[in-house]
Amino acid sequence: MDVVSPELNSLLPDEIMDTEAIEDVPHSAAQSEASLDMVVPMETEVPMPSENVSVCSHAALMEQTQTLTTAAATDSTLSVSPGSQPSSLVSTSSPLLTIKPALATSMATTKTTDSVTGTTVSPSGLQKPTTQFAISPANHQIILNKVASSQATEAAKSVGTPPQIIKQEGQKLLVTAIGKSGQPIVLQLPHTGSKPGVSQTSGDTKLQTPQFKVLTIGGRSELKPMVVSPGNQVTTLQAQQLKTVQIPKKTPASSAAPIKFIITKTVNSKGLSPQTPVTPVIQGRVLTQTSPVMTSKTITLSEPHSSSIQTIPGKKIAISPLKTPSKVTVVSVASPPSNTSQKSVALPMSVALGQQILAVQQSTSASPIKVATSQTTAQNIKPVQSVPVAGVGGSQFKTIIPLAAQPNVQQIQVPGSRFHYVRLVTATTASSTGQPSVSNTSSVQTGKPVVVSTGAVRMSVPVVPAQTVKQVAPKPLTSATQVVTTTQTQQRLIMPATPLPQIQSGFTNLPTVGYTVVPAQYVTQIQQSPFVTLASSSSFPPSGAVQSQAKLPLNGVSAAETTSRPRKPCNCTKSQCLKLYCDCFANGEFCNNCNCNNCFNNLEHETERLKAIKTCLDRNPEAFKPKIGKGKEGESDRRHSKGCNCKRSGCLKNYCECYEAKIMCSSICKCIGCKNFEESPERKTLMHLADAAEVRVQQQTAAKTKLSSQISDLLMRTTPVISSGGGRLPYTFVTKEVLEATCECLLEQAKKAEQTRQPQADAERVILEEFGHCLMSIISSAGKAKVDCASINC
DNA sequence: GAGTTTGAAACT
DNA sequence: CAGTTTCAAACTC
Incomplete structure (x- = not known):
């Protein structure tokens, strides 16, 4: 079964997805299922075969979810238990997103390796009968949802489960996902406006068709209109079918094409039969699932025009797994406190420079679409919630930290945490009923790593690369500052597949929307600087309260030490780190631990940064693509995409990008006096010198080791041995x-x-x-x- | 650490 | 597209 059927892909606007980067992505389902060993062919170093994300809105489910998380997952599964109502879902690939219709049932079906409070993740993904939605780990996928609705509460009560209170108002959903490269994808719920009733409910109070925006990353997804039952349930979702939900975004007065969100999900309420082959999406490519039962459908949801986000010109979400199949996990969405049945989902998405941003907002609490999120019981609700997503070969562990509602954006610091945290800020001041009054600090209960608290006004979603999954051990947090400790993994930049005009145009207005663009490699940076605060739409433009956490050591360990792929700090002085001169910017990263002056490459200057990205893309659509192509057969085929232009260095110094990349110059280089070719004696000499130096280093190291060993042995020998009957003399x-x-x-x-x-x-x-x-x-x-x-x- | 060199990026 | 300028990294002293 394809998450996105070929037909649908053909229908999909080019803007939405650039498949170029994913052409070589293998489709074999085996790879997807062989989660543990699955290697992503993409440049991303970090394979993230699967990730499981489960969001449970009900607090009562926390315990259950914890048990579920222990199972090893081969595929990433996102299970969402909507509380009483199954909600819309987005799934594109093999990773399964399970939506659990009922609170009570949700826990039983899902199995997760990592405990996540209120969330269930089925590692096996499709293999597991219970999984209903597939999310391809490789693909960038965004799952949205949420909704805490009165109905959910009602259902919860009916089941005897303490009703979970979800703060609906002003909640913003920010979702960060990490692609295989580990690039985080940030989804942020745009602020629908402090007055939800105005914007979102202004339209139709009767029935708000829940709007689903599905973002398929890394693959073309087809959009088909799907009828969503106005009732809080989407019946189609329950059907065992892969459905693609397209939400044409209606942007009032916007000339730009409507943003289309494509949500493909596999609906398999009964779970996938073992016979049903499921082809996961790998590396951003959508693989088709052969399951006869499964059918792809597209749901088109009318989008409410209420949200300011809707006005955003950048209507199209282009997410391309250029380097890495990124996974977009949709985290719960806080809905504004609208009492109307209308359900609007504003999903401003922007992809910038290897960054993917998805903002999703649901205005109504009663919206039929509900994120299946296991909620912790009111007693158990804890401000910090972590969602571990375990997949074979890797999983993402996500921690969500609901924060006390505060109108202003503030950074969330979790010292020692290497997770990428995204803070969700409620747009409104309304407080969640079920939400504990716990302030920003929240602790994750031990063994309850995954929690998406719908009621939480603010949420932080740390995303851990799949590779780190095994190492991630959810531990109880004594304080909000420490959520999870994991080993760092490399994370790759997610590049916009196509710097399309639409996308670019979208950047222009994006700042006004209030969403935050997070650098693709932000996760890595997070490891360096544990906390990232994203400004909510309401708070945007970012206030001074938002401060980058750069230069903050983790647990006394410098960021450089904590990162597996240390990045050189930039020293920009004049470019404001908003030009390609700046390596940080060029790599799609925020400046962190840099020595730059007047840096704008941070969250505080999102507007400027977005403009700069747009400018760069206007100038060169491939500005943020890697310069060094990756050959099929290893380094021999690697070459600089543009070639160098060296004149004086002979291409034998690091001035030369080819030499710096340890590749030889090619025919496309325009260098003068090039000595960086295979037979070059100078190059050989340098190589020999380099090798010799390396050998020396190795010898020195070995000598030191040996000496140390000898010293140690000598000390041992010199130690009087009298007690034993050995032959050593004192x-x-x-x-x-x-x-x-x-x-x-x-x-x-x-x-x-x-x-x-x-x-x-x-x-x-x-x-x-x-x-x-x-x-x-x-x-x-x-x-x-x-x-x-x-x-x-x- | 300051100054120079270098070539990519940006600009015209 | 070519020439020039700007910029920050690489390099030298």
């Missing part, structure tokens, strides 16, 4: 006095030999013999002492 007997006496004996023999005028050879022999006698005496004395000592138990 070293302490060779004292200074003993040495002096020995030397005197030897000198005495030498004098005798000299006096007797013995030949030198004889003299040496006599001296050596005397030395032997001395040694024998020492050994004898030592042995005797040993015995004596042993006799007295010394």
Whole structure:
């Protein structure tokens, strides 16, 4: 089954997806399922075969979800238990997103390796019958949802489960996902406006068709209109079918094409039968699932024009897994406190420079679409919620930290946490009923890593690369600052597949919307700087309260030490780090631990940064694509995409981008006096020198190691061994006095030999013999002492 | 650490 | 598209 059927892909606007980068992505389902070993062919170093994201709106489910998380998952599964109502879902690939219709049922079906409070993740993905939605780990996928609605509460009550309170108002959903490269995708719920009733409910109060925006990353997804039942349930979703939900975004007065969100999800309420082959999306490519039962459908949802986001010109979400199949996980969406049945989803998405941003907002609490999120019980609700997503070969562990509602954006700091945290800020001041009054600090309960608290006004979603999954051990957090400790993994930049005009145009207005663009490699940076605060739409433009956490050491460990792929800090002074001169910017990263001056490459200057990105893309649509292409057969095929233009360095210095990349110049280079070619003697000399230097280093290292070992051994030898019956003699007997006496004996023999005028050879022999006698005496004395000592138990 | 060199990026 | 300027990294001292 294809998450996106070929037909649909054909229908999909080019803007939405650039498949170029994913052409070579293998489609085999085996890869997708072989989650553990699955290697993503993309440039991203970090394979993220699967990720499981489960969001449970009900607090009561927390316990259940924890148990579920323990199972190893081969595929990433996102299970969402909507509370009482199954909600819309987006799934594009093999990773399964399970939406659980009922609170009570949700837990039983899902199995997750990582405990996530209120969320369930089925590792096996399609393999597991219970999984209903597939999300391709490789693909960038965004899943949205949420909704805390009164209905959900009602349902919860009906089940005897304490109703979960979800703060609907002003909640903004920010979702960050990490692609295989580990590039985070940030989804942020645009602020619908402090007055939800105005914008979102202004239209139709009766029935708001829940709007789903599905973002398929890395693959073309087809959009088909799908009818969503106005009731809080989407019946189609329950059907075992892959459905693509397209939400044409209606942007009032916007000339730009409507933003289209494509949500493909596999609906398999009964779970996938083992026979049903599921082809996961790998590396951004959507693979088709052959399951006959599954059918792809597209749901088109009318979007409310209320939100300011809708006005955003950038209507199209282009997410391309250029380097890495990124996974977009949709985290719960806080809905504005609208009482109207209208359900609007504003999903401003922008992809910038390897960054993917998805903003989703649902205005109504009663919206039929509900994110299946296991909610922790009211008692158990904890401000910090972590969602572990375990997949074979890797999973993402996500921690969501609901924060106390505060109108202003503030950074969330989790010292020691390497997770990428995204803060969700409620647009409104309304407080969640079920939400504990816990302030920003929230602790994750042990063994309850995954929690998406719908009621939480603010949420932080740390995303851990799949590789780190195994190492991630959700631990109880004593404080909000420490959520999870994981080993760092490399994360790759997610590049916009196509810097399309639409997308670019979208950047222009984006700042006004209030969404935040997070650098693709932000996760890595997060590891360096644990906390990232994203400004909510309401708070945007970012206030001074938002501060980059750069230069904050993690647990006393410098960021550079914590990162597996240390990045050189930039030293920009004039470019404001908003030009390609800046490596950070060029790599799609925020400046972090840099030495730059007047840096705008941070969250505080989103507007400027977006403009700069747009400018760069206007100038060169491939500005943010990697310069060094990756050959099929390894480095031999690697070459600079543009070639160098060196004139004086002979292409044998790091000035030359080819040389710096350790590749030889190619025919496309325009260099003068190039010496960076295969047969170049200079190059060979340099190589030899480099090799020699490396050998020296290795030898030195080995020598140090050996010396250390010898010293250690010597110390061990010198340690008096008396207690045991071993043959070692006490070293302490060779004292200074003993040495002096020995030397005197030897000198005495030498004098005798000299006096007797013995030949030198004889003299040496006599001296050596005397030395032997001395040694024998020492050994004898030592042995005797040993015995004596042993006799007295010394 | 300051100054120079270098070539990509930006600009005209 | 070519020439020039700007910029920050690489390099030298």
